[in-house]
Amino acid sequence: MSGLVDPVKIAEKLKDSLLKREVIILVGLFEVSYEGRASSILGLGERVLMIKSDHSIIIHRPTSYEPVNWQPPNSKIEVNIVDGRLTIIARRPKPSEILIVRFNEVYHYSSFKLRDEAEFYMYATEEDMKQAILMHPSLIEEGFKPVEDERKIHPSGFIDIFGVDASGRLVVVEIKRREASIEDIRQLVYYVDSIERELGSRPRAVIAAPSIQKSATRELTLHNVEYKCISPKKCLEILKKTKGLDRFTF
Amino acid sequence: MSGLVDPVKIAEKLKDSLLKREVIILVGLFEVSYEGRASSILGLGERVLMIKSDHSIIIHRPTSYEPVNWQPPNSKIEVNIVDGRLTIIARRPKPSEILIVRFNEVYHYSSFKLRDEAEFYMYATEEDMKQAILMHPSLIEEGFKPVEDERKIHPSGFIDIFGVDASGRLVVVEIKRREASIEDIRQLVYYVDSIERELGSRPRAVIAAPSIQKSATRELTLHNVEYKCISPKKCLEILKKTKGLDRFTF
DNA sequence: CCGTAAATTTCGCCA
DNA sequence: TGGCGAAGTTTACGG
The missing domain is CATH 3.40.1350.10 (Trna Endonuclease; Chain: A, domain 1)
Structure with a gap:
């Protein structure tokens, strides 16, 4: 797979979508580090990153139900180009925690203003x-x-x-x-x-x-x-x- | 938002991507029902559905860390057009559980063959x-x-x-x-x-x-x-x- | 395969 | 806001 998208353009779009509180989907080749309640390092690999309207972040590998890395809602999200690489930093206070994502390539970017007011009913609880x-x-x-x-x-x-x-x-x-x-x-x-x-x-x-x-x-x-x-x-x-x-x- | 994609074409692509074990991302207006360990109903709303290489499914609303509905890995996934609507059914045995997704509109479809062999290191455990x-x-x-x-x-x-x-x-x-x-x-x-x-x-x-x-x-x-x-x-x-x-x- | 406990558990309820 | 327990918990690690 080859990098299809210019990181500078993606960064611009990202900042705009974040302001608009859109749901953002990024697919690409990137690495992740997390430091907070625990610490973790995830090397280069192809995966999916989603940023939601509440500025929560989830990173999904190609398999398994659970995200490999994440940041809960209301994180402060920065978007930068560092050494030509799209870099996303999400910070949260209390407990202080930081998630850093460094892209080598972006295969896909899309964002959506989603409206979901439906009730969720759960039974047999x-x-x-x-x-x-x-x-x-x-x-x-x-x-x-x-x-x-x-x-x-x-x-x-x-x-x-x-x-x-x-x-x-x-x-x-x-x-x-x-x-x-x-x-x-x-x-x-x-x-x-x-x-x-x-x-x-x-x-x-x-x-x-x-x-x-x-x-x-x-x-x-x-x-x-x-x-x-x-x-x-x-x-x-x-x-x-x-x-x-x-x-x-x- | 208007439906951008023909459900029949999407269904074809989906079946192909499932066979190829690609990671599939769908964004659209749909409803969900689940019946298994518990029962749940989620009315019409705009959200994101992801199917992973291991045929796990996660459905994300525009907010919150957790998926609203899901199906664990190795579920049997059927794709059909029912009354003109794209319908995805994911079944799992033991415990017997079924997830049904019915689209009114598909805003976005994409699929990716993702390769992620990176080690994940966790510290402070x-x-x-x-x-x-x-x-x-x-x-x-x-x-x-x-x-x-x-x-x-x-x-x-x-x-x-x-x-x-x-x-x-x-x-x-x-x-x-x-x-x-x-x-x-x-x-x-x-x-x-x-x-x-x-x-x-x-x-x-x-x-x-x-x-x-x-x-x-x-x-x-x-x-x-x-x-x-x-x-x-x-x-x-x-x-x-x-x-x-x-x-x-x- | 069962049993047991960890997890960046998250989430919701209630004081 | 903090405490407490449920959750379709999931995941990992033994035996």
Whole structure:
């Protein structure tokens, strides 16, 4: 691939597009260095650089989901020609961090004034699971009654659902939309310990998730935690039935 | 903005570029739906869609660092014209998930065969901090001696550094490159509990991080955890001095 | 392939 | 603004 574009012209266009808060796409051969929360160096290679309207920057290699380098929104962006090379510097304060991009060649430049006011709707979240359980507490077990949704833990943290079982014993429910891990058990045990210190008696601990890791299962007995299998999709179906379909369809 | 490109022609180009494993950039007015681990709907808006060589897909709105929708690498991508609209469907098995993009207009299409073999070097990571401490254990405290780096915890989990203090007492060190949180304290306490169950005696617990959250500080006394202030940048400087600068410069 | 934890995690909510 | 936990987290590294 050969350099198709004059860096000086690109620099001019870039400055203009930045002022106009356009979304900018650059494809080329360049190197990157980052210094801030960490430090990184990326040698010469062909990749894509995008600058968004909020002056966030993402640099994508030809593969993988994640950007290799980036700068969060509201970075101060400088464009210069250094030794004949297009150079982009993005600075951010607090934490102080700087991203430097040095082009050897620019294969492509384009910029767009984009308008995107659409709402983004996400379903089958942990919050959806919580709502379904609050409306149908028997999803946890027969006789379960939520008493507070999201109790504050002293000194910090939140319990997903706090309730009592059929025999009147306190129950702490921790909800996970994905497979429960050992880390999740730790979180729940920490909550139950806090409650016990505060109230004097130890509540039951229930982790509600679509599945659980094998090693986490071993932790269950050790820490007296119960596992209840509930999936986010099932909860979403229940919400749809209860609240009506309209909120959930295109 | 008006639709500049014929969807049928775009579809042809797209299919060709996909076969060639090119990086594809599309800018246009489109809507997105996702169904898989969760469900999401994004209405009509102007945004950028990128398909990478590994057939991962990312969709970016005009603002924010993160993509609004995506599909991880190795998705099966179909391109069709449905009711005159360019439609891209990306499917993945395990977990079964599907992403559907329906264009109203395509403002821009380009594709590039990109070559990027460069190494990516990251510094001031948790691993760097660990190496610095192993080479200079007094960073933790005078008389500290690492005995095993990364002891296997029964039944699962890893300790960053395991050692003994000047008086011969066991010390478990948990390293964090960023501010230590209550979650990090939980992780460390879990390790120490495991060790205590295994060996019968309780080791000292030290969290080494550049700073610590206020609420986490309160947890320190409660769980007998000590905090040692160490920053990743400082550790990186030490590594540079000890191992030489060459590994760390451009 | 599963398990575990890091990450320049980012993001959103709530005090 | 800071603290806290979710996320379609993803990615990397063991066993």
